[in-house]
Amino acid sequence: MNIIIASALLGVVLMLSGVFLNHAKGKRTLAIFASIILMVVAVVDVMQNTNNTILHFNGLMATNSFTAKLNAVIAFCSMLYIFLFSNEISKVGLNDAEYFALIFFALTGVFILTSYQNMFMLFLGIEILSIPQYILAGSDKRNVKSNEASLKYFLMGAFSTGFLLMGITLIYGATGTFDVSKMALMGSGEPSTIALLGILFLIVALGFKASAAPFHVWTPDVYDGSPTAFTPFMASIAKVAIFAAFIHLFHASFAGLAGRWHIIIIAIIVLTLLIGNVTAVYQQSVKRMLAYSSIAQAGFLLFAVYSLNEISQKGILLYGASYMLATMSIFAVLIKMKDYTFDGFNGLAKKQPVLAFAAAIALFSLAGIPLTGGFFGKYYMLNGAMQNGMPIWVLIFAVLMAAISVYYYFKVIQAMYFKTSIQDATEPDAVIDVPFKVMLIINTALLILLGIYPTIVTIF
Amino acid sequence: MIFLDIAVNSKPMDWFPILLQLGIAVAFAAVMIGATQLLGPKRKTSDKLVNFESGIENVGNARQPMAIKYFLVAILFVLFDVEVIFFYPYAVNFRSLGWDGFLEVLLFITLFLVGFVYIIKKGALQWEE
C-alpha cells in the first residue's frame, strides 16, 4: 500500500521542483531518483507480503502477493521508462517538471487500479490515471496534432467515464454494495436486467480504456498525435494497469455470471484482433503501426478476461511485463529517428547496431517469436482461455492473426537489416549516449530472459 | 466508510418546518413582486429600456473573448471551491470522528495548501506580468 502513497508524494515533490528548481538537469535527476525510490518501495512491499489478502483503508483496497508482484513489475518498467525517456520528456515543452509529476500522478492511479477492492476506488483509479494522460497527450502545445490528440482523448474519455459510472451505479442498484468481493453472490439465479446492463456498461468503459474494438477508435489518433515520449507510457504501463483492473473486477465480481457475458468478450476479442492486425498492415508510419499493434496486443490480453483462472493471472504478469518492455524498447528507438515511416528505418543496423538489435528483439517479442517474452505471454493467454473452454475457432483465429502481425513487424526488421540508406536514420541531435545504450541492452536482455525463464516473474 | 446519519435516519416529517419556511419565503417574494407590478405607475421610454450600467453608456457586444487570465482564475476557483465539498461529511460527523478525523482533515488541507503554494509560485494568480 505504501507504493500508492509514495507515488503520490513523489508526484507532489516533482511538481514543486518545477517552481523551486531551475536546472532542467536537476529536475531530471530528481525524477530518476524518484523512480528508483518507487522501485525500492515496491520491492519492500513484495518482501512484506504474504499470500494472504490484506485489506486497507476500511476495505477500500486489498493487497496480496499477486498485486505486490504486479506493482513491482510496473514500478520496474516505470523506472526503465524514466531512464530511457527522461531526456526526451524534458524536451517536449517548457514545463518539464510537471510532465514528470503527471507521470507519477498517473502511476498513483495505476497502483490504485492494481489493488482496489471497491468500485469506488476503481472509478478514482481510472480517473487519476486518465486525467494526467489527457494533459500529457496535449503537452506539445505548439503542435496541432498534439492538440487534436488531447481533445479526442479527452472527449471520448469523458464520454466513457459516463458509462463507467452508470455501470457502477447499476451494479450497486442490483447488489446494494460497492465492495467487489461481496458482489460474488450474484451468481445465483437469473440475473436482473440492471445487473446485466451494468456489466455491459462496465465492459464498455473498461474496454474503451483498454482500446478494445469497437471502442478502440481513439487509440491510433491519440498515440499518433501525442508526443512520442509519452506514447509508450500510455500504450504500455497505463494499458496493463487497466487490464489488471478489468480482470480483477470480473474475476472477483462477475465470474458467476460468466455464461452471460462471455459471448460479449468473444465478440470483442475477435473484432479487436481483426481490426488491430488487419489495419496495421496498411500503415505507412511506424508510430501509427505500433498504435494498431497495441490494439492487437489488447486483443490477446482480453483472453485473460475470458479465462479468469490462475494461468491467466500469471499470464497477465508475464504478458504485461514482456509487452511493457518491448513497447519501451521499440519506442526508445523510434523516438531517436528522424523519419517515422518504414523507410526511415532503412539501414539502421549498419549505423546503429545496438538500436537496431534492441528494436528487432522488441519486435520479435511483440510478434510472439519463441525465446522472447512475448511468446510465452501469448502462450499463457491462449492456454488459459483454452482451459476455460474457449471455442477452439477463436484460438485458431488468434493464432492466425498473430501470423499476420509478423508481416508488419518484420517490415521494420527488414528495413533495418536488409535495406540500405545513404543518410543517417537517426535524428542528428538525438542523444544516443552510453547510458542510454546500456539501458536499452538491459531492456533487451530482460526480454530474452523472460523468453528463456518466464518463471522469473511468476514466482519471483 | 463514513456514514451520514442524518441523510439516512431522518423521516420525511422531520423536514416539514423547513418546507413551511420555504413556502412562506416564496409566497412573500411573489406577493411583493406582484403587488409592485400592480400598484406602481408605468411610463415606458427608450432610455428606461436600456441596460443600466452604473450610469455609463454601454458599448459593443457582451460576448467578447476575454483575457485568458479570467479563465485561469475561474477554473482555479471552481477546483478549490468544489474540493470544499469534502468538508460537509466531515462537519456532519465532526464529533464522532474525533482527533483521528481532525488529523486526516488537516492532512487533506495540507495537500490543498501545497497546491495553492504551487499556483502562487507558478504565477497563475499574478494579474500583471
Added chain:
Amino acid sequence: MSQYIYLVPLFPLIGFLIAGLGRNVLGKTLLGWIPSMAVLASFVVSLLIFRDVQHMDPEHASVVVQIYNFFHVGNFSVNFSFQVDQLSTLFLLIITGIGFLIHVYSIGYMSHDEGFGKYFAYLNLFVFNMLLLVLGSNYIIMFIGWEGVGLCSYLLIGFWYKKKEYCNAAKKAFIMNRIGDLGFLIAVFLIISRFGTTEFSEVFRSQAGIVANGPFILAVTLCLFIGATGKSAQLPLFTWLPDAMAGPTPVSALIHAATMVTAGVYMIVRSNILFTIAPVTQHIILMVGLATALIAATIATRQNDIKKVLAYSTVSQLGFMFMAIGVGAYTAAVFHVITHAFFKALLFLGSGSVIHGMSGEQDIRMMGGLKDKMKTTYYTFLIGCIAIAGIPPLSGFFSKDEIMMHLFTNGAYGKVFWALGMIAAFMTAFYMFRLLFITFFGKFRGTHEQEHHVHESPALMTMPLIVLAILSIGGGLIGVPEVFGLGEHWLKEWLEPILLKSELAHIYINELSHRGELLLMAIAVIIAFLGIILAWSVYKNYDAKKQNKGIAKFLEDKWLFDEAYDNAIVKPTFAAANVLKTNVEEQVIDGAVNGVGKLLHAASNRLRYLQSGMVGFYLFIMVAGIIALAILLFFIH
C-alpha cells in the same frame, strides 16, 4: 553421460555469442574457427552420448534430462528438458557432424566476405536452434527450435541483402514457414486441450484412449503435417525452397538440404504413434509426398541454375521421405534423411566449390569441361550423383530402395505408387547426370576471364567434400537389407524402441519374397542406369547454342533409340516441366500466397476508413458498438 546433454546445444550458443559480439574485434581466423570448434565439441559430446545409448538396454535408453522448469501453473507445467534416445542422438550426430564439416568449408568459402563474423554467428545460432528442435522432450521446446531455425534461415537467405530479390526470397521463405508454423501451433494447442501436457512420453502414453481416425486425431495430425509441409517444403508450400538458394551455398547445404528441411520428417517420426492411429492422414501424406516428388523432379530437369537443380532435387527427395512416412515406413524415412544429408550436402558443397571456382557464376550453360580443372570437386560430385541416382552399393540406393519396397507392398494400389515413385527416381538420375555432364563435360562455355580464373578450391573446402563423399559411399551400410545376408538391418534395430508400436500396427498386406525383393532392386538399378544413359546421350557434348545439332550428332552415331527417347520421354518431360514451373508454381501457389497478401491489403484499405479523424463519428461508432453488444447480450445467447 546423458546428463551432460546440455553441453551439446551450449557449445554452439557460446560460439554464437563469441562470434556475434566479437565480429568486429576478432580476426577472421578466430571468427571462423571458434564457431567451428564449438560445433565439433558438440559432435564429440554427441558421439559419447550416442555410445552410451548404444551400450544401454534399449528399453531404458530413453532419458529425459530436465534442465529447469519453464513454468508451472496449477497442474500444468512445461519443462525445459531434453530427451535422449535413439532417434534424437542419431539426429544429433547428423546435425553436429555435417554442421562441423560445413563450418570448416565455410571458412574457405566465405573468406572474402565482409560479413564473415555475422555469418558464423548466424550459422551457430542455427545449429543451436536445430539442436533444441531435435532434443526437446516436449512440443513446446520443439516449437521454439522450430521457430528459431526458421528465423535463422530467414536471416541467412537474406544474408546478401543488397540485392532486392534476395530479401524478397527471405521474406517469402519466412512467410511460408509461418503458415506451416501456424498448423504446428494449433496442433500443440489441440494436444494440450486433450492431454493436458506436451511431454512426448506422456502424450504418447495416453494416446491409447483416442479413437483411431476420429476427428480429434485427424485434426492434430493434419495440423502437424501442415507444419511439416511448411518446413520441409512439400506441396503446396514448397516454392520458398528454390528461392532460398539466394543464401550462401554452404547455408543451402546445411539448412536447405541436410538439416532444417528434414525437421518435418523428424517431427512426424517423433510423433509416429499419433500418425499411426490416423491412417487417413497417412494416406494424405503419401499423396502429397508422391506429388511433390514427381512435380519437383520434373521441374528439376529444366533448370539451368546449378543450385536451383539441387533445390528442386531436395524438394523431390523430401517427397520420397514423406512417401515413406505415408506408408508407415518410418525407418526408411529416417534412413533416407541420413543418406540424403550426406549426398545432398556433398552435392551442394560441390556446387559451391564450382561457383567459387567460377567466381560466382551459377548458370550451368556458362560452365562445361570442368572435370579436368577441378578434379577433386569433379570426383566427389560424381560420387554424390551416383549416390542420389541410386546405384549400388552407394548409400542412396539402400535408402531409396527401402522406400520403394514399402511402397510396393502397401495395399492394393501399392504397385501404382511404386511405379510413380520409379518415374521420379528415373528423373532423379536423369537430371542429376544432366547437371553433371553439362557442368563437368564438354567444352568450356564461359568467358575467357572465367576460364583463366577457374581453379580448384582450397583444401579447407575440398576436405569436407572428401569426407562427405566417403560417407555417401559407405552411409548405406547402416541399413543393408537382410536379403543380402549381412545380418540385421542395423537402423531398424536401433530405432525399434521408438517405432515399436507403429511397426506393430502396420500390417504388410503382401510380404515380399526374397526373390521378389531382389527383382525390384534390379529393376530400380536398371531404371537408374536408363536415366543416366539418357542424360549421357543428350548432354554428353552439351552446347548451349546448338543443342539440336548435338542430338542430330547422336543420331549419326546410330543411337537408334535416341529419337524415340526424345519424342517419348525428353520432350514431354520438358513440356511438363515448363507447365509445372509457370502454371503450377508461379501462378497457382505463388499466386495464392500473393493473393492472400493482396486480400489483406485490400481489407486493410477498407478498414482504415473507420478511422475518419472525426470525433463525432468516433462517438457514433462507440454508441453503435454498445447497442450491438447490448443486442448480443439480451437477445442472443
Added chain:
Amino acid sequence: MPIQYYLYLSLALFCTGIIGALMRRNAIVILMCIELMLNAVNLLLVAFSNHFNDASAQIFVFFIMVVAAAEVSIGLAIIVLMYRRVHSIDINILNRLKN
C-alpha cells in the same frame, strides 16, 4: 415512490446526454452533455442510497462531483488551447489524425 421511477428518469437523462453528445459539434455543448450523463448517475446514486438506506452512495456522489470538476477544468483548458489554434470549437475541424 418506487425505485423504478428514479431509474427510468435517470436512464432517460443519461440517454439525453448521449444523444446530445452525438448530435452536437460544439465541444463545450458536448462537455455539457457529458456532465448531464454524470448528473443522471448522481441522481440514480442518491435514489439507490435512499433505497438501500446506505450513505456510501452519497459519498460517491461527492467524489463524482469533484472528479467531474477536475475533468471539466482540464477539458476547458484543452478546448481553449484548441480555440487559440484554429479559432473554432467545432470538434470536426480538427481531423488531421486519420488514416
